Amino acid sequence: MDTQNTSVRPHAQSRNGEENHPSRGTRANNRSGGVIHDNSRHTSRFTVIGNHLAQHAELSLLAIGLAVHIQSLPGGALIDIRTLAARFPEGKTRIAAALRELETHGYLRRTCERTSSGRVVTRTVSCNQPGRSGAADGPAPKPKARRPTRREGEPPRRAL
Structure with a gap:
């Protein structure tokens, strides 16, 4: 009983404490191409980005990258078109278009x-989950101020 059978495959190794997910089958190992992830756990200075943003089918790559950058910034950071154009090689026109895309899809609200x-x-x-209603992502935008109503006896205002 003390001799080992060398033709038997070794038993599966127990999971390492650092690994979060076991291998998900051998399908990826049988393919000749495709991405292989070499991931390590981040412990500081990281931002969690949802797959709904990273793999969004309708957003341009520039808009996705800009959204990731904006979500990684601390609260209060300037993200106007001029500041973003100074930071990245894309011009003001492309950055403005990407911001409009993000606004259209609910990742940004601008007032x-x-x-x-x-x-x-x-x-x-900046919203990391579009469509989610909640006050946790900052104060709700204030409604626009209404013009004072016309007082009695005052002539109507004329458009210029």
């Missing part, structure tokens, strides 16, 4: 607000 000094600023909210 214009007037500050107490009279400046108009764009408030941008």
Whole structure:
């Protein structure tokens, strides 16, 4: 009983504590091509990005990359077109188009607000799950201020 049969394959190794997922079958190992992931766990300075964004069928690659960059920034970081154009080689026109794509698909919400000094600023909210309603991703955009109603006896305003 103390002799080993050399024709028997070794038993499966127990899972290593660092691995999170066992191998998912041998299909990938039988193929001649395709991606092989060499992943390691991030412990600091990382952002979780959903597959719905990373593999979005309708967003351009620029829009996906821009969304990933925006989601990795700390709160309060500037993400206006001028700042993004200074950071990346793409021009203002392409970055503006990518921001509009993200807005169309719900990854960004942009509202214009007037500050107490009279400046108009764009408030941008980045959403990591479009369509999710919740106050956790920042304050809800304020509704636009309405014009004061016409007082009695005052002549109607004329458009310029």
